[in-house]
Amino acid sequence: MTNPIDIAAKATPAPVARRVRGLSDRAIAWIFVTPTIFLLLAINIFPLIWTVRLSFTNYAANRPGREVEWVGLRNYTRILTDAGTWENMQTTAHFLIWTIVLQVVIGFTLAWLINRKFKGNDLLTTLIVIPMMLSPAVVGNFWTFLYQPQIGLFNYVVELVTGTPASSFSMLGPGGLAKWSIIIVDTWMWTPFVMLICLAGLRSIPDYIYEAAEVDRASKWRQFWTITVPMVLPFLMLAVLFRGIENFKMFDMVVLLTGGGPGNETLLASIDLKREAFEKWRTGYSSAYAIILFVTVFGLASIYVKALNKVKER
Amino acid sequence: MKRTTLAASAALALVWSAQANAQANELTLCWAAWDPANALVELSKDFEAQSGIKMNFEFIPWPNFADRMLNELNSGGQLCDLLIGDSQWIGGGAENGHYIKLNDFFDAEGISMDDFAPATVYAYSTWPKGTPNYYALPAMGDANGWFYRKDWFGREDIQAAYKEATGQDLREPQSQKELLQIAQFFQGREIDGQTVYGASIFTERGSEGITMGATGAMYAWGFKYENTPGQYDMEGAVNSSAAVEGLEFYKELYKTGTPPGYDNAYMEQSLDAFKSGQVAMAMNWFAFFPGLYADPTVGGDKIDFFVNPAQNVAASTLGGQGISVVSYTDNMDGALAYIKWFAQPDVQQKWWASGGYSCHKAVLEDPNFVNSAPFAGDFLEAMGGVQDFWQEPAYASLLIAMQERLHNYVVADQGTAQEALDGLIADWTEVFEDEGKL
Numbered sequence: 152m153t154n155p156i157d158i159a160a161k162a163t164p165a166p167v168a169r170r171v172r173g174l175s176d177r178a179i180a181w182i183f184v185t186p187t188i189f190l191l192l193a194i195n196i197f198p199l200i201w202t203v204r205l206s207f208t209n210y211a212a213n214r215p216g217r218e219v220e221w222v223g224l225r226n227y228t229r230i231l232t233d234a235g236t237w238e239n240m241q242t243t244a245h246f247l248i249w250t251i252v253l254q255v256v257i258g259f260t261l262a263w264l265i266n267r268k269f270k271g272n273d274l275l276t277t278l279i280v281i282p283m284m285l286s287p288a289v290v291g292n293f294w295t296f297l298y299q300p301q302i303g304l305f306n307y308v309v310e311l312v313t314g315t316p317a318s319s320f321s322m323l324g325p326g327g328l329a330k331w332s333i334i335i336v337d338t339w340m341w342t343p344f345v346m347l348i349c350l351a352g353l354r355s356i357p358d359y360i361y362e363a364a365e366v367d368r369a370s371k372w373r374q375f376w377t378i379t380v381p382m383v384l385p386f387l388m389l390a391v392l393f394r395g396i397e398n399f400k401m402f403d404m405v406v407l408l409t410g411g412g413p414g415n416e417t418l419l420a421s422i423d424l425k426r427e428a429f430e431k432w433r434t435g436y437s438s439a440y441a442i443i444l445f446v447t448v449f450g451l452a453s454i455y456v457k458a459l460n461k462v463k464e465r
Numbered sequence: 466m467k468r469t470t471l472a473a474s475a476a477l478a479l480v481w482s483a484q485a486n487a488q489a490n491e492l493t494l495c496w497a498a499w500d501p502a503n504a505l506v507e508l509s510k511d512f513e514a515q516s517g518i519k520m521n522f523e524f525i526p527w528p529n530f531a532d533r534m535l536n537e538l539n540s541g542g543q544l545c546d547l548l549i550g551d552s553q554w555i556g557g558g559a560e561n562g563h564y565i566k567l568n569d570f571f572d573a574e575g576i577s578m579d580d581f582a583p584a585t586v587y588a589y590s591t592w593p594k595g596t597p598n599y600y601a602l603p604a605m606g607d608a609n610g611w612f613y614r615k616d617w618f619g620r621e622d623i624q625a626a627y628k629e630a631t632g633q634d635l636r637e638p639q640s641q642k643e644l645l646q647i648a649q650f651f652q653g654r655e656i657d658g659q660t661v662y663g664a665s666i667f668t669e670r671g672s673e674g675i676t677m678g679a680t681g682a683m684y685a686w687g688f689k690y691e692n693t694p695g696q697y698d699m700e701g702a703v704n705s706s707a708a709v710e711g712l713e714f715y716k717e718l719y720k721t722g723t724p725p726g727y728d729n730a731y732m733e734q735s736l737d738a739f740k741s742g743q744v745a746m747a748m749n750w751f752a753f754f755p756g757l758y759a760d761p762t763v764g765g766d767k768i769d770f771f772v773n774p775a776q777n778v779a780a781s782t783l784g785g786q787g788i789s790v791v792s793y794t795d796n797m798d799g800a801l802a803y804i805k806w807f808a809q810p811d812v813q814q815k816w817w818a819s820g821g822y823s824c825h826k827a828v829l830e831d832p833n834f835v836n837s838a839p840f841a842g843d844f845l846e847a848m849g850g851v852q853d854f855w856q857e858p859a860y861a862s863l864l865i866a867m868q869e870r871l872h873n874y875v876v877a878d879q880g881t882a883q884e885a886l887d888g889l890i891a892d893w894t895e896v897f898e899d900e901g902k903l
Binding site: 209212213214215216299300301303318319321323324325406409410411412413414415416426429430431432433 | 532535536538539557561562669670671724725726728729743858861862865869872873876877878879899
């Protein structure tokens with residue numbers, strides 16, 4: 152039987168074969184890697200460097216004729232000394248922390264329950280993951296209706312449970328509920344994602360470890376804290392990393408739900424950045440803003456990845 | 466091999482040339498997606514028949530209209546040959562070279578701006594404001610007005626209840642305070658077994674909603690942008706006691722006279738609230754009035770219209786747009802031909818008849834105009850006292866600042882009206898300093 156590699160070699164035109172034969176492994180590796188490096192440079196690195204450069208200018212993309220001035224650190228100083236920026240950062244942190252906490256707790260609990268073998272397990276899993284398959288635009292729009300004080304199902308259920316009249320409160324309006332409304336929607340949508348990752352972690356734990364623990368007469372509670380939690384922790388931390396990065400740049404769903412309002416109650420940093428860049432057209436200023444956000448995410452993610460690696464090494 | 470290459474090149478050239486010819490015979494007109502745009506599509510069929518130029522339309526929903534179109538202009542895009550852009554864009558359109566200056570064309574074609582209502586020429590066409598430098602032809606006159614449930618206002622039981630509650634007759638409000646009183650009267654009232662509310666007003670945060678709504682009240686109290694036009698001296702004008710009072714009034718109207726959940730409402734939500742029978746009154750642009758009057762549920766004899774009531778000053782918030790030729794068009798002759806066609810008095814008459822708001826004197830000064838629609842007289846009255854937002858090239862930054870300050874105060878209960886307007890001056894000062902105008 153003829154070797155397929157030989158067939159491929161014979162099919163290669165002689166001039167090409169001559170040229171390739173003279174290349175080292177390293178050269179071939181470079182040939183394969185070069186397009187990727189070129190693409191990375193063109194669409195990632197170059198724009199990043201360009202953004203850094205713009206962040207030190209007063210450039211406005213909608214004013215092509217205006218002279219671009221070098222303003223040094225003025226954009227950075229303005230952003231970092233602006234109380235509004237810090238309010239937006241606090242709003243972002245509030246959203247980030249609460250969504251992650253709720254999604255981890257609920258996601259892990261669901262995964263732990265789903266991991267047990269029972270009838271209809273597969274169907275239930277499929278139903279639970281449906282929200283994360285929806286588009287954020289769809290989710291934002293239909294939750295706007297669900298939260299409607301007069302006709303919304305959410306307010307109706309609250310009235311049914313607590314007796315508070317449905318039209319007496321607005322989840323997306325003033326009164327301090329809006330920042331919790333967006334957390335509820337994000338938790339509803341993305342808890343299944345955390346659940347799936349946790350489920351993968353739970354199913355990767357070999358049964359014999361639990362069997363050995365049973366032999367040692369370890370209680371279920373002890374098995375949970377000394378076997379389940381430590382072995383699922385790297386998966387859980389990965390889920391937190393993904394959700395953290397995603398929610399730091401959360402934009403579409405919140406814009407559709409509240410538009411950043413009422414007032415600035417749900418004005419996340421990403422929404423503010425978009426306004427500066429593409430509504431006010433303060434390109435230099437927004438470049439500095441983007442760099443500050445990038446450094447923040449990159450710094451936090453780096454610290455987190457180091458912690459994740461330490462957990463994995465244990 | 467050579468023959469094949471030659472044939473392929475020829476075919477490509479043929480396709481390219483056919484495409485270029487097709488483009489030369491086509492025009493794309495960009496506007497917002499709303500009722501008058503549909504009327505313009507119908508009207509433009511006459512232009513297509515006369516000129517042989519095919520018209521394409523790009524209509525963007527209002528909430529995204531400014532974002533989408535300003536991005537298009539700023540990137541030098543060739544999507545639009547003609548743009549019916551908002552009045553506030555005229556400064557940026559002119560100074561950034563997005564719009565063609567039309568003076569020479571108007572002179573050559575005998576199009577006179579004297580044939581159009583002065584307020585519309587000033588607002589939609591000129592930059593710098595009030596100078597005879599024209600960057601658009603007034604296309605769609607508009608202002609923010611009001612409409613109400615005439616059938617409810619006419620019911621004896623409701624009239625009696627109103628008289629008992631206020632000691633006055635229920636009628637079209639003659640002042641902002643009377644409007645508030647009527648809204649509060651209807652708020653939470655049971656009519657035909659349904660709970661109804663006072664008025665739906667603009668509170669939207671994301672684009673321009675709350676600014677367009679609140680300025681209606683503030684202008685009526687005497688709000689001004691500058692003490693001296695063109696000097697950017699805002700202290701004492703923007704935060705005058707009249708302006709503060711007007712803004713406080715708008716908050717009271719929002720808090721005590723609007724349906725629950727209308728905290729981010731603009732045109733669409735206002736229409737929904739009215740059409741679903743939730744409110745007794747609603748504010749919206751005159752552009753929607755023909756559609757409302759024709760509505761089978763709440764139109765006809767159930768609806769009537771009124772101009773924004775005066776308090777200290779008779780004033781309405783300006784809407785509407787001029788039509789401009791985008792400088793990046795590759796069909797300049799076609800675009801100018803459209804403007805020339807659109808400026809004709811008979812086309813303008815047809816424009817009004819089909820649902821558009823003409824700004825041409827031949828239409829507005831026609832003795833039959835006032836009686837041509839139930840809202841025609843109100844429209845004329847409103848256009849006589851319109852006031853517009855800044856039309857500066859930096860209008861977007863100015864608008865976002867006002868949206869934020871007003872929404873924070875009116876909807877989110879942050880601070881006082883005085884603080885909101887003082888803060889607004891600080892924001893605007895920073896913008897004008899960046900622009901080199903202060």
